[in-house]
Amino acid sequence: MEKRESGSDGLSHASAGDAGDFDHGAGVLPLSVILCTYGRASLLQMALASLVDQTLDKDSFEVVVIDDGSSDATREVANSFAGRLPLRYFYQKNAGLAAGKNHGIYAAKGRILFFFDDDDIAAPRLLEEHLGSHQKYADESYAVLNYTTWSPRLKVTPLMKFITEVGCFLFSYPNIRHRSVLDYRYFWGGRSSCKRSFLIEHGVFNPIFRFGCEDIELGYRLSHHGLKVVYNADAVTYMLREVNLDDFYRRLLRQGRSQYHFSSMYDDPRVAEWCEVIGADEKWRMVAPVYDAMVKSTQKLERIAHEKLLHGLEFDSLTRKLLHQAYWWTFRATKIKGIMEARREYLASKSIDRPESGAPGT
Numbered sequence: 007m008e009k010r011e012s013g014s015d016g017l018s019h020a021s022a023g024d025a026g027d028f029d030h031g032a033g034v035l036p037l038s039v040i041l042c043t044y045g046r047a048s049l050l051q052m053a054l055a056s057l058v059d060q061t062l063d064k065d066s067f068e069v070v071v072i073d074d075g076s077s078d079a080t081r082e083v084a085n086s087f088a089g090r091l092p093l094r095y096f097y098q099k100n101a102g103l104a105a106g107k108n109h110g111i112y113a114a115k116g117r118i119l120f121f122f123d124d125d126d127i128a129a130p131r132l133l134e135e136h137l138g139s140h141q142k143y144a145d146e147s148y149a150v151l152n153y154t155t156w157s158p159r160l161k162v163t164p165l166m167k168f169i170t171e172v173g174c175f176l177f178s179y180p181n182i183r184h185r186s187v188l189d190y191r192y193f194w195g196g197r198s199s200c201k202r203s204f205l206i207e208h209g210v211f212n213p214i215f216r217f218g219c220e221d222i223e224l225g226y227r228l229s230h231h232g233l234k235v236v237y238n239a240d241a242v243t244y245m246l247r248e249v250n251l252d253d254f255y256r257r258l259l260r261q262g263r264s265q266y267h268f269s270s271m272y273d274d275p276r277v278a279e280w281c282e283v284i285g286a287d288e289k290w291r292m293v294a295p296v297y298d299a300m301v302k303s304t305q306k307l308e309r310i311a312h313e314k315l316l317h318g319l320e321f322d323s324l325t326r327k328l329l330h331q332a333y334w335w336t337f338r339a340t341k342i343k344g345i346m347e348a349r350r351e352y353l354a355s356k357s358i359d360r361p362e363s364g365a366p367g368t
Contacts (some may be wrong), residue, residue, distance in 0.1 A: 032202065035065040037137050038116030042106035043124035047079040054083070056127035058090050062134040069093040070110045075100030102216030104193070109209055114202060121221075123196030125247040127157060135241035136199045147232035149200040151192050152241035153179060159246070164311050164321065166249055168333050175258070175337055178250075183237040191280060192235040193225030193320055197243055204228070218264035219281075226277060251308055254342050255301070262344020268350065286345045293339045300339070304332035 039057065043050050050071075057069055069091050071084045075098065084095040098109055111119060118140050120133065132152065139150040154177060155170070156162050169176040182188060193200075198221070208231045211220045225233060249257075262282075269281035278284050293300075307329045314321055 009169045019043075030114055033117050035066065035116040037062070037066055037118040037120060037133060037199075038110075038114035038202075039067060039069045039120050039122050040072065040107060040114060041069060041122045041124055042072045042074055042103055042110060043076065043080055043147030044074040044100065044106075045076045045078050045080070046124050047076070047083045049125045050080060051083050052127055052246055053122070053124050054087050054091060054093070056129075057122075058087070059130055059132050060128065062137060064092055066137070067092065067133055068115060070114050071095045072106040072110045072113075073097045074102070074106045077353045094247075097153075098310065102213060104211035104215045104220040105213040106134070107195075107220070108210045108213065109223065111202065111205055117202055118199055119202050119205070120199035121195055121197075122246075124241070126154065126196065126243040126245055127303045129242035129244070132241050132243060135238055139236055139241070140199065140201070143234075143236050146201040146204040147228075147234055149193055149198055149233060149235045151188070151194060151235050151237045151244055152197045152199075152242070153237075153239045154197050154243045154245060157244040157246050160248055163250075164315075164326070164329060165251055165254065165308065165333070168330060169249065169254065169337075172330060173333060173337065175254075176275035182237050184237060186237045188235040189238060190225030190229040190233050190235070191222060193221050193228070193233065198235070200233075204231075204233075207231075214267060215264055218261040219268045220264075222280070223268050223271070226272070251305060255336070258337055258340040259344040259347070262341035262346075263348040264344075265341065266345045266348035266352070281345075282341060283345055285350075286342050290339075290342050290346045297336075297339055297343065300332065300336050304329075307332050317345070 041050075041053065049115070054069065054071075058069070069087075071093060073080050073095065081095065081097065084093060087093050094113065096109060096113055098106065107121060109208075110121075118137060120136050122128070136150050136152065143150070143230055156166060160166075171180060174180065177194070182192070195339050205228075209224065209227045211224050215223060225235075264280035266283060269283040271277075281343070307325070309319060311325055314325065
């Protein structure tokens with residue numbers, strides 16, 4: 007497998023001067039909520055509003071909003087919560103999710119850092135539950151994972167139910183239990199918290215990941231220093247944003263690309279297995295000829311399912327079975343497609359960098 011060339015740890019660190027500025031006052035609060043956002047002002051409004059009514063006293067937490075280069079009303083939305091939330095706003099040129107989270111880590115004053123998505127809302131006890139779990143599991147190597155489900159405001163479609171409860175392409179909550187102690191593969195972004203001191207000492211997010219794998223890759227590195235993840239099902243967030251099929255295909259493509267980049271950084275069978283790169287080239291040769299046709303078939307099956315539900319007809323077991331089979335096949339294939347796209351681009355870049363054998367000057 008090709009290995010990605012990088013520096014000693016593959017990370018881009020803040021300069022000593024920057025780190026000093028950011029680190030001032032760190033650890034003076036029990037908890038910091040780090041919320042990275044990009045062009046989602048309306049969703050951000052609801053996410054922040056859900057933090058106003060937390061049962062945790064406002065003297066015990068802060069909200070650090072990292073604006074990753076938005077051109078909408080994100081700044082105005084953040085400013086509108088002055089007086090209602092202990093909130094600090096930071097703007098950066100668009101650099102991706104990992105870079106935004108790192109900005110938040112260094113800016114935060116809390117001993118516990120909770121990474122919160124801008125398209126989620128918090129149940130009232132969310133922050134109190136995270137903090138309570140950290141008090142119970144006080145060793146700095148423990149992180150905490152909360153439960154996330156769809157907002158009651160949304161109509162949960164067959165697709166949304168499948169990706170969270172059946173195929174578990176988005177989360178795998180059905181496979182874990184309350185208070186389980188889990189490994190780095192459950193250090194899920196947007197719903198996990200950890201000790202700031204542990205990150206500062208052992209590593210932050212790798213900014214090569216603009217979307218996807220930034221959380222698991224960091225978790226993998228932290229696992230070498232004892233990272234463990236405790237699942238607290240009583241800490242709850244709700245996803246505000248509907249997911250449609252085309253959006254999810256695009257997400258899976260990006261996820262596949264990130265998985266290739268992750269796998270190329272480490273010579274570890276566990277990483278290769280999680281990233282699903284083992285045998286990806288052979289799998290893609292098998293599915294590529296029929297991929298487009300299968301996607302169209304899945305889209306047609308989904309339209310049939312939606313029409314049945316729209317007109318109050320039964321979502322019968324045969325339709326459900328066929329749709330689930332189509333989801334399984336195309337979702338797996340789409341991630342493989344993303345893996346292969348990233349691999350081809352990487353190999354092409356290496357061939358450009360490396361002069362041909364026998365060429366002048368070699």
